[in-house]
Amino acid sequence: xxxxxxxxxxxxxxxxxxxxxxxxxxxxxxxxxxxxxxxxxxxxxxxxxxxxxxxxxxxxxxxxxxxxxxxxxxxxxxxxxxxxxxxxxxxxxxxxxxxxxxxxxxxxxxxxxxxxxxxxxxxxxxxxxxxxxxxxxxxxxxxxxxxxxx
Amino acid sequence: xxxxxxxxxxxxxxxxxxxxxxxxxxxxxxxxxxxxxxxxxxxxxxxxxxxxxxxxxxxxxxxxxxxxxxxxxxxxxxxxxxxxxxxxxxxxxxxxxxxxxxxxxxxxxxxxxxxxxxxxxxxxxxxxxxxxxxxxxxxxxxxxxxxxxx
DNA sequence: GACAGATCGTCAGATCGACTGACGATCAGC
DNA sequence: GCTGATCGTCAGTCGATCTGACGATCTGTC
Numbered sequence: 001x002x003x004x005x006x007x008x009x010x011x012x013x014x015x016x017x018x019x020x021x022x023x024x025x026x027x028x029x030x031x032x033x034x035x036x037x038x039x040x041x042x043x044x045x046x047x048x049x050x051x052x053x054x055x056x057x058x059x060x061x062x063x064x065x066x067x068x069x070x071x072x073x074x075x076x077x078x079x080x081x082x083x084x085x086x087x088x089x090x091x092x093x094x095x096x097x098x099x100x101x102x103x104x105x106x107x108x109x110x111x112x113x114x115x116x117x118x119x120x121x122x123x124x125x126x127x128x129x130x131x132x133x134x135x136x137x138x139x140x141x142x143x144x145x146x147x148x149x150x
Numbered sequence: 151x152x153x154x155x156x157x158x159x160x161x162x163x164x165x166x167x168x169x170x171x172x173x174x175x176x177x178x179x180x181x182x183x184x185x186x187x188x189x190x191x192x193x194x195x196x197x198x199x200x201x202x203x204x205x206x207x208x209x210x211x212x213x214x215x216x217x218x219x220x221x222x223x224x225x226x227x228x229x230x231x232x233x234x235x236x237x238x239x240x241x242x243x244x245x246x247x248x249x250x251x252x253x254x255x256x257x258x259x260x261x262x263x264x265x266x267x268x269x270x271x272x273x274x275x276x277x278x279x280x281x282x283x284x285x286x287x288x289x290x291x292x293x294x295x296x297x298x299x300x
Numbered sequence: 301g302a303c304a305g306a307t308c309g310t311c312a313g314a315t316c317g318a319c320t321g322a323c324g325a326t327c328a329g330c
Numbered sequence: 331g332c333t334g335a336t337c338g339t340c341a342g343t344c345g346a347t348c349t350g351a352c353g354a355t356c357t358g359t360c
Contacts, residue, residue, distance in 0.1 A: 012200045013216065017272045018175075018182055018193050020291040023218060025171040027295065032168055043168050044346095050162045061308060066163065068173055070348060075310060097308040097355045122167045128293050137290050141170040143278050145177065194317095211337060223318060225339060247326045247337040 028125055035121035039114040040084070046118060048077050049111045052087060052101055059098040060089075086110060178275055185271035189264040190234070196268060198227050199261045202237060202251050209248040210239075236260060 013019045032043040041049070051066050052058065058066075064074035078101055081087040086107035092098035103111065126134035163169045182193040191199070201216050202208065208216075214224035228251055231237040236257035242248040253261065276284035 012204055013197065014292050014295070015288075016197065016200075016268075017275065017288065017291075018178060019197060020288065020295060021171065021175040021178060024291050024294050025168075025175055026218075028168060028171060047163065047166065047169060050166075054162055059308080068176075069346095071309070072311080072349085073347065076346090095308085095356065099309065118166075125167065125294070129290055133290065137287070138165075138167065138170065140279055140283065140287050140290075141167075141174050142164050144174050144275070145164070145170060209337080219317095220319060221338070222320085222340080226317095245327070245337085249338065 031121055031125055032118070035117050036114055039110055039117065041081075041086075041110065041114060043118070045077065045081060046111070046114050048081060049086065049103065049107060050115065053103050053108065053111050057100045057102045059092065060101055061098070063101060081107070181271055181275055182268070185267050186264055189260055189267065191231075191236075191260065191264060193268070195227065195231060196261070196264050198224075198231060199236065199253065199257055200265065203253050203258065203261050207250045207252045209242065210251055211248070213251060231257070 029043065036043060036046060039046075047067060048063065051063050060074050060078060061071050063078075064071045067074070069077070078087060078089065078099075082089060085104055087101050087103055089099045089101055092100045123134075126137065129137055179193065186193060186196060189196075197217060198213065201213050210224050210228060211221050213228075214221045217224070219227070228237060228239065228249075232239060235254055237251050237253055239249045239251055242250045273284075276287065279287055
């Protein structure tokens with residue numbers, strides 16, 4: 001791979017926010033895949049588990065809203081997790097249009113263990129920045145996401 | 151879109167580097183699309199133009215290497231730009247396996263104007279961070295991309 | 301109560317980006 | 331002049347996303 005060359009001459013690119021974000025994200029995705037591989041879930045799926053594992057049980061649509069994915073995407077995501085016995089769908093008693101999705105015991109367990117691995121991976125990923133700066137970096141990202149003028 | 155709800159309860163998510171990067175990138179992509187829409191090129195395509203517009207003419211594969219895209223992806227990218235008369239392929243005289251891709255005058259012109267728009271858009275996008283911090287943010291991204299331990 | 305309009309989950313289909321594997325043309329080393 | 335590698339191309343695949351439609355269900359209004 002001509003990666004070294006890429007960095008040597010790529011000034012035009014490493015000035016670009018789009019390029020940087022995309023490739024940093026791609027690299028993180030690789031690390032994430034490696035770190036989560038023993039658990040048999042992707043980063044996306046782990047995020048779904050994390051959202052569903054919060055305090056109260058929520059519907060598919062609510063989960064989709066939090067995750068920022070389409071409701072049709074959520075169907076496939078929950079399908080996959082249910083097939084692996086990590087979550088359970090049941091019809092809501094209050095509103096029978098809704099599927100309430102809850103973690104199974106296996107799901108809870110996997111969530112805990114995989115989250116540890118993810119946290120370790122992220123810490124290592126941000127290590128080049130140094131501790132305080134890593135925290136700052138996360139805050140900056142949160143800021144960019146929150147304060148969109150729309 | 152239930153974005154506000156997403157932020158209110160999404161603590162589990164806004165702690166996640168993967169979630170943050172993905173969604174910040176998505177938001178930037180939207181802004182980028184809007185900013186470049188008058189020019190008829192996508193952010194990807196503008197990046198290709200920028201790489202090809204550097205000092206010396208380069209081959210498709212070399213360009214692909216810099217951009218970090220597959221060589222088969224590069225074919226389609228250059229196809230599109232050539233169809234619009236922004237670049238020209240010609241066989242290299244030194245190595246006739248290679249396509250040397252160069253900007254046309256139209257391509258040069260569009261590159262200049264669209265790059266201005268992109269720079270403005272990025273500055274505005276990073277505005278919530280404040281000037282010095284925005285610069286710091288870019289440096290952090292570059293660092294994460296450069297210092298991968300591999 | 302019954303009906304109209306909205307909401308939720310589901311599915312089929314389209315799109316888009318990226319990759320794999322193959323191919324012909326060309327180059328480089330022996 | 332051969333053999334093996336490289337470059338560009340194309341076809342096919344895969345994953346993630348969205349659109350549009352549908353049935354089931356809820357809510358508000360008369």
